[in-house]
Amino acid sequence: MKMNELKLVYFSPTGTTRKVIMEISANINLKSVSYDLTVHKEKKPSLKFKSNDLVLFGIPVYAGRVPSTFLEYFENLSGQGTPAALVATYGCREYEDALLELKNEVESRGFKVIGAAAFPTEHSIVRSIGLGRPNKQDLKGIADFGMQLNRRVQSETSFDQFNIVVPGNMPYRKAGAAQLTPKVDVTACTMCGSCAKSCPTGAIDAKDPKKTNKKKCISCQKCLRICKQKARYVSGTKMKLLTGKLNKACQSDKKADIFL
Numbered sequence: 001m002k003m004n005e006l007k008l009v010y011f012s013p014t015g016t017t018r019k020v021i022m023e024i025s026a027n028i029n030l031k032s033v034s035y036d037l038t039v040h041k042e043k044k045p046s047l048k049f050k051s052n053d054l055v056l057f058g059i060p061v062y063a064g065r066v067p068s069t070f071l072e073y074f075e076n077l078s079g080q081g082t083p084a085a086l087v088a089t090y091g092c093r094e095y096e097d098a099l100l101e102l103k104n105e106v107e108s109r110g111f112k113v114i115g116a117a118a119f120p121t122e123h124s125i126v127r128s129i130g131l132g133r134p135n136k137q138d139l140k141g142i143a144d145f146g147m148q149l150n151r152r153v154q155s156e157t158s159f160d161q162f163n164i165v166v167p168g169n170m171p172y173r174k175a176g177a178a179q180l181t182p183k184v185d186v187t188a189c190t191m192c193g194s195c196a197k198s199c200p201t202g203a204i205d206a207k208d209p210k211k212t213n214k215k216k217c218i219s220c221q222k223c224l225r226i227c228k229q230k231a232r233y234v235s236g237t238k239m240k241l242l243t244g245k246l247n248k249a250c251q252s253d254k255k256a257d258i259f260l
């Protein structure tokens with residue numbers, strides 16, 4: 001099939017999923033267009049793709065599921081039997097139902113999944129877990145996934161025959177994550193507003209960035225990473241508890257799972 005463009009549709013508060021998506025994209029021989037859904041948009045953009053686009057969907061796993069913020073963009077998403085590849089990055093615990101949920105969501109909107117992968121990465125909350133991943137070796141595997149997708153889209157005339165099976169539970173497990181809404185060191189905050197501008201859910205008050213709406217906050221850690229003054233932090237007690245739990249549950253030497 002004569003392919004049109006590679007569309008990169010991703011959510012990546014702390015940049016790891018984006019890095020993985022870019023590495024895959026660099027190995028696919030098509031012009032790419034990015035749809036970074038990490039920055040909060042009140043009006044959801046229209047995401048309509050052609051039958052000869054290849055769409056690469058990328059998400060970080062949150063509590064074993066697809067982040068609900070990403071799925072909010074799906075109300076305006078549609079394909080026309082459009083081939084799609086799925087990527088989940090996860091912090092060396094488990095990805096549980098995330099790939100299956102993503103597959104079901106995209107297939108119900110007119111996409112045909114032709115490949116999927118889950119890549120273990122540095123944990124965006126407790127960074128000592130999987131520190132520095134994806135590392136050089138991980139990137140080789142990620143690039144290889146891109147090459148295999150490239151071969152698939154360049155050589156096939158139809159994608160109907162693909163039946164990609166990914167692990168997961170039906171019904172999905174209930175997503176229950178620790179609430180880690182950041183606190184603000186009021187002596188360090190300069191009210192520059194960069195946290196409010198970059199928050200994926202619009203949880204931070206633009207006029208007074210010291211105020212965060214706990215109900216909207218998804219604990220993604222983006223504001224902590226973006227703040228040059230290091231004025232935003234998660235309570236030490238909560239972090240200690242979570243670090244203890246995750247150190248037991250995560251294995252920093254996890255391997256990638258590829259479904260082709």
Ligand SMILES: Cc1cc2nc3c(=O)[nH]c(=O)nc-3n(C[C@H](O)[C@H](O)[C@H](O)COP(=O)(O)O)c2cc1C
Nearest residue numbers: 012013014015016017060061063064091093094124
């Ligand atoms: C709220 C939250 C929940 C998470 N849940 C999981 C999880 O269930 N399993 C896991 O292995 N990693 C989990 N992680 C780690 C991220 O999936 C992982 O670090 C991911 O690569 C971050 O991607 P990003 O840099 O694109 O934001 C979680 C991280 C956050 C912030």
